[in-house]
Amino acid sequence: MTLNFVEIPTAGGGWFKPADVKDAVAFLIEVNSYEAQRPTPNGPKDSALCDVTVFKSAEALAAHSPEINRGMRxxxxxxxRDLEKVVGNATIVKLDQVPPKRPGAHPAWVWRPxxxxxxxxAVIEYAKAxxxxxxxxxxxxxxxxx
Incomplete structure (x- = not known):
């Protein structure tokens, strides 16, 4: 009998902070799970548990030396919410900000292709390797x- 090994998703990778990686060339996001309105100390939040591979520069991408964060919330x-439909799959994206709709609100972070x-x-080649x-x-x- 062959065993099919599966990783149990854990939140050991901390929380995703867009401002820290906003200038990254690309992200390889592998979505492990999604919970709508997950209870948190700051009230319920939509939450995706992902493995996030960050290519911070063109040099890091060319050298296949990304920053890897397993189990990042x-x-x-x-x-x-954009990652809800990607559970069990991966996507290649970058970060962007959109202006707020309400005066005085903060710009929102969004994924862009x-x-x-x-x-x-290059990201696909890294993933295949x-x-x-x-x-x-x-x-x-x-x-x-x-």
Whole structure:
């Protein structure tokens, strides 16, 4: 019998803070789960639990050396809601801000598609290389069935 290993999503990666990574070239967001109106000390919030790979610069993207955050909680309203339909999948995006609709309100953070084909391709190549490395490690693992 072969085992299908699955990671249990945990919030060990802290909370996503858009202002800290606003200038990143691209994000690879792998959405593990989504909870609408999850109870928090600050009231209920829509919440996505994700693995967030941040390519902070073109150099980091070219070198395949991103910042990897496993189990990161995203609770900014628009960012979390956009990830609801991506659960169990991944997306390549970047951050942007939109002006507030009400006077005195803060600009909202939103995901935008990465329109630069070379950036998208580089992120896809990184993801494929990472997956190939995982598959190679699994293939090299000893068999205890014998």
């Amino acid at each position: 995203i609770e900014q309203t628009l960012l979390a 990465v329109n630069d084909a070379s950036v998208r391709q 990472r997956e190939a490395a995982v598959q190679a490690a699994v293939a090299d693992a000893p068999s205890f069935d014998d």
